[in-house]
Amino acid sequence: MFDKFISKDKIIKLANTNSTNEFAADLLNNKDVAEGTIIWAISQTKGKGQKGNSWESEDGKNLTFSLILHPAKLDPSRQFLLNKAISLGVIDFFKTKIDETLVKIKWPNDIYVGKCKIAGILIENEILASTIQSSIVGIGLNINQLIFSNNLPNPTSLRLILGTELDTEEVLIELLNKIEERIIKLYNNDIQFINIDYLNNLLYYRVYNNYLLSGEKIEAMILDISEYGQLIIQKNNNEIIKCNFKEIIFLHD
CATH class of the missing domain: 3.30.930.10 (Bira Bifunctional Protein; Domain 2)
Structure with a gap:
């Protein structure tokens, strides 16, 4: 211990x-x-x-x-x-x-x-x-x-x-x-x-929010964090994406 x-x-x-x-x-x-x-x-x-x-x-x-x-x-x-x-x-x-x-x-x-x-x-x-x-x-x-x-x-x-x-x-x-x-x-x-x-305790967990993903504005929900620390999101069209640290920007509208 x-x-x-x-x-x-x-x-x-x-x-x-x-x-x-x-x-x-x-x-x-x-x-x-x-x-x-x-x-x-x-x-x-x-x-x-x-x-x-x-x-x-x-x-x-x-x-x-x-x-x-x-x-x-x-x-x-x-x-x-x-x-x-x-x-x-x-x-x-x-x-x-x-x-x-x-x-x-x-x-x-x-x-x-x-x-x-x-x-x-x-x-x-x-x-x-x-x-x-x-x-x-x-x-x-x-x-x-x-x-x-x-x-x-x-x-x-x-x-x-x-x-x-x-x-x-x-x-x-x-x-x-x-x-x-x-x-x-x-x-x-x-x-x-x-x-x-x-x-x-994660900001915007399980609620839809706007993000910039590779320069494209999207609406998505945070679902989980992968074993390697990637952010797992679900877009409003139900597509699921794993994002690395520099790939996504949070928008606080």
């Missing part, structure tokens, strides 16, 4: 860095790093998002950090299970602050409140000899930021929603506890529960 592994004394706090994921990768390249090590940056100048996008964060207002894991028992073909567990841990945290009916996972790994993005996740796995040697889980949460640049389509923050400023370190500790609970379930092979819970 796998037990707790994240603690406050494993937090490496940086005033600034280009990217906490890059900092974590450099650590792993140069020495053995304990599972549950956290790289937390007050300022991050080149934060990474999904599909090569950048992550915008006002210095000191939000949380940008990376968590180092060693999920060696997780088969690389099932690595999206880690994505599911982390996403569920993040929304578990938000549900302690916000009406839980509003908090959803936007596939593959953004967290939304209503139709607004409040957090993003980027997981980078190092696979060697059919084993996941290490995973760097980069997470960005909008906590206290009030103003965002115009090129971000639909951002929000906890302060905008709640109307009060939060202590970022307290948020980090609460969030890590929720993430750890989900990772322990994964490590203890509670796979069925994770799969069901992920679907039940």
Whole structure:
């Protein structure tokens, strides 16, 4: 039975860095790093998002950090299970602050409140000899930021929603506890529960919504997530399609 592994004394706090994921990768390249090590940056100048996008964060207002894991028992073909567990841990945290009916996972790994993005996740796995040697889980949460640049389509923050400023370190500790609970379930092979819970917390699950699929606007319903993390949708003509990460764009009409 796998037990707790994240603690406050494993937090490496940086005033600034280009990217906490890059900092974590450099650590792993140069020495053995304990599972549950956290790289937390007050300022991050080149934060990474999904599909090569950048992550915008006002210095000191939000949380940008990376968590180092060693999920060696997780088969690389099932690595999206880690994505599911982390996403569920993040929304578990938000549900302690916000009406839980509003908090959803936007596939593959953004967290939304209503139709607004409040957090993003980027997981980078190092696979060697059919084993996941290490995973760097980069997470960005909008906590206290009030103003965002115009090129971000639909951002929000906890302060905008709640109307009060939060202590970022307290948020980090609460969030890590929720993430750890989900990772322990994964490590203890509670796979069925994770799969069901992920679907039940998925944005637009089993409801029709508009998407751009390879440049074509379609109306479709999310049916499931494949073993490899593909989004399985059913178009309004009943055609079923499996979509990879870069093939489909959500439209929030």
